[in-house]
Amino acid sequence: MSSETKLREDICFWAASLFQRGLTGGASGNISARTEDGGLLVTPTGSSFGRLDPARLSKFDASGVLVSGDQPTKEMPLHSAFYETRKGAGAVLHLHSTHSVALSMLPDIDPDNMLPPLTAYSIMRLGKVKLLPFFVPGDPAMGGALRSLGGRRSAVVLANHGPVVASRDLEAAVYAMEELEETAKLALLLRGAGSIGLTPEQISAVVTKFEVDWD
Template sequence: MVETGRRLVELGLSPGTSGNISVRLGDRMLLTPTNESMGALDPERLAVLDLSGKHLAGPKPSKEFTLHRAFYRRTPDAGAVVHLHSVNAVAAACLTPWSESSAVAPITPYFVMRVGQTPLIGYAPPGDIAQAEELEALDLPFRAALLANHGSVVAQSTLSAAMNAAVELEEACKLTLLTSGHSPRLLTTAQAEELALKYGSYWGSAS
């Protein structure tokens, strides 16, 4: 977690004390503390919570622990969650979503392969449980979401995979913004679904 946090800061994806990461260990999760830069994490100072959200040990956890809990509850094989306030993801989360199932269009094969459909979760103040409840209850398979006017959240089997998917989502959001108003050529539904089936991501009927 320490190395992942440092890398996300180096990439410019976690300004100030924004963003948080977690890993699941059985029926518990390790989560970054509140108001601490992810570039300066201390392995001896990580919050420990159970999956009900009860704080068991360590410093006070990020107020956005409910997002992590929601993804672990809805995704049995998720081993890590990365939540970022990265510039392009936040900007894309301020736009009208591309579709009901994905805020971001299938603009590159790598976005479909590594991230998959990424719904937009409605706005709520940071830390508001309503947003986490919407994410947990959404009747749609996904491993990443944009949070309206807020940022991105990604769940994967490992922390490395979650970080890589979060970086890929940020790039897809950047391309979305760069091509806005230019009628970009997108992957067809059939092309996106073929990639999703091959690489184990989620897209449309291939979910």
């Protein structure tokens, strides 16, 4: 099996898993992943994560030209901006996961660090998560907003829309996304309950031990 064939199958496997677990529904969400030759495989526009066809994934060459497959997601500006600003990114994942979206709508969220420091793993896998404003889906300005961060964030949430995560490979991106959604769920469950999160000293210890970008 070639590396590209395996990557195609992995994209469809993880997409189906996310869909089956209710992390994104209908025809929402999109995935891109780097191929060995520097190109990209991308989920097509209007496709459901529950029934992707590996042969129909959109394929871009290393210069960014669509060379085969269906038309890609209309949210390519998000993906392109992450690859341009985070040179180690090997995969980008965008979902419409319920709890992350819900948290983005609350009025007292810190836009520079929207996830409360409840667990070590959210810090380890995500760093600080930036809340970006609302954009009409497909608006190229989404890419501009991401580029303005200068690669300082591996995860953002589009207000009233959903989270976007970049990581070294597809599996790591999925795990980071799951952590984001679970932390958002915890934040909503504990809202108003006087929960005890990590102290600044505990956060610093995690950041230091796991070399987390936490500027």
